[in-house]
Amino acid sequence: MDGLTFFGYLGALLIGLVLGLIGGGGSILTVPVLVYLLGVNPVLATAYSLFVVGSASLVGAIRNMQKGLVDFRTAIVFAIPAFISVYISRKYLIPAIPEQITQIGDVVLSKNVAIMIFFAVIMLLASISMIRNKRKETDEEQEIKYNYPLIIVEGLLVGMVTGIVGAGGGFLIIPALVLLARLPMKKAVATSLLIIAIKSLIGFMGDVQNLEIDWSFLAVFTSLSIVGIFVGIWLNQFIDGKKLKKGFGWFVLVMGIYIIIKELG
Template sequence: MTALAIGIGLVIGALVGLLGGGGSILAVPALVYLAGQDLQQAVATSLLVVGITSVVAVLPRLRERQISWRIGLLFGSAGAVTAFAGAAVNRVLPEAVTLSLFAALMVGAGVRLLQDKAATGTACTVDDGRVNWRRCLPRTLAGGLVVGFLTGLLGVGGGFLIIPVLVLALGLSMPTAIGTSLVVVAINSAAGFTAHAGEATLDVPVTVAFTAAAVVSAVAAGRLGARVDTDRLRRWFAWLVLVVAAVIATRLLVDLLT
């Protein structure tokens, strides 16, 4: 089980380091179906591991100044509030319903990632590069509130949702969106883990192995990120997300019929 956790951690860390998120959308089903954890334990473990990994992954981007700190902190703070509401809803929903929502969200994310790259938005930018808060603030807060709720409900850090919002709605460049997303994911994961911490007991050896592997992988991936074709990687990740969603849907259908 520890070896399996290390393998999962290496994959999750690489995704977080390269894409600024996306790890938790695979971590939860991997922990449920491969590691045999129940949903509450998988959600809490995923949030802890992805949160720590995001903090580590943001460090290489500090030198490149690829983080919009004010947008990231506002987005993350708004999400921290609604993460507790999402966790409250999670406690009353049947596990099958939660996993069905998770699979549906994965399909939506996968399809979105496969779409051709759209034009960058301009909501937050003006000619001299300063932030136009009159247009940017409402979108930043709205995006943060929605992603934070999904973080608490489904145990996802939300990077695969945050980056499209930062690029298409707020107008950040892709490198800055990835760095800013790591800040938001760290904040959202911390809030989501706090909301779920009392509901599940962590498997300490698995969690430590998972976290260590993810951190090492995230650091290595972050250093390689500048030399990787991110569009190709995004497409590969999209297909992987869709395959995992299909596996979850199949398992749920089999459980329903048996």
Template sequence: MSLLLMTVLFGAAIGLVLGMLGGGGSILTVPVLVYLLHMDPHMAVTASLIIVGLNALMGSVLHWRAGNVKLKEAFLFGMYGIVSSYAGARVSTMLNSTLLLMLFALLMLVIALLMLRPKMGVVTSTTATRRPWWLVLLGGLGAGLLTGFLGVGGGFLIVPALVLLLGMDMTTAVGSSLVVIALTSAAGIAGHLNSHIALPWTEILVFTAMGFTGLLAGTKLARMLPVARLQQTFALFVLGLSLVLLLLNVPKLPMF
């Protein structure tokens, strides 16, 4: 299968997952870029940030037009994450490629387990209380660090943080999280580009375009399919993939 065709297929597939499940799908971007499109892990993290950031930007525009974005709060949270995202990206470029993939596999494992947990009661803006500024600061810094370090959007953390720390309802939190992801991704990209990585821009742009197409299709499918069952199936797939990545990379660490 040609490289371009694989880019089209997997870009659309990941966008489809994101559209159906609303979060977690971007965790597959780095493994796909490394193991199927044969990118270097550091290049894959940078490319993932560009893909995730552009899709988040386009998605945030759609949500903003639908009235589901609180720009002021999203920018506040996102600005906290910009510094840590840049710092995380700089640290990431210094790591051994094997260690980077192993850490990514551990993150996938955590996400899969979180997705498999029974859903807690939904916190709404009417029941949530705004938390102290320092707690909001820590939330923004943590989300930004994760985004820059491993090249993921972090929506699975940002959405609950916006609900619990800023008192948003779930619909507004999802839309606002895309603004946060776009901001922190931009800072992470800046941190990685300083390492002078030559990026395959054709594949990145095709992947992004197909991801957005899949995102639109997945959003429509989500209204017709049992999303809870889909999320469980996807979580089990991510869990299995994380274990495979660990098995592949742990033996390659220097201590082994």
């Protein structure tokens, strides 16, 4: 095992660790770890990311179900348009993108480069959300009201983003659940994990029909991420999650800028 491979598998542990510590954000690391440390093709990396994110989120969702924190009705209302959108994105949209999108002079914008740049933009948006973190974090029970048109639009948007970049989209889902369904923060985080699990795993089903999957590698990488989740959940008792989230936000910001410079350079 060479140095990059070792750090790649260490990255798998880190992904789960972050998910366990702050309830999200770790999935934004999955594609860069797979592409830059383990040499996986970007399109295949987004597919693998869906499986890793979906499996890890499912573990967290089951844990939250046992605590009674998941609002199943809200999850269904949001998840249906989301998983339809992510499945269509993986099954039809990604294969339809040409390998060479455009050429400006001597500069060729390939499919792989475009996906990584789009992913970097999503990383920048996620980092700003984590750094600012101005949401009113209340755990008070409120009457749940469903703004169905906005929830459907948000679900379709999150599903498309998830389908293209392979990230969970928790930074988009949680504010939507708080603002559109008026869920308290703890329930919003718990319910978002179930939504992420459903749409990510269904999106991955669209890839199984189009891509050749290395199941043994994927099983090892996912298992390490799940181990990281349990370590993160344990460490969460001793670490201030808000400070950690802001610090991780700055790390993601630097990573996003690095990817853009690397791909365009």
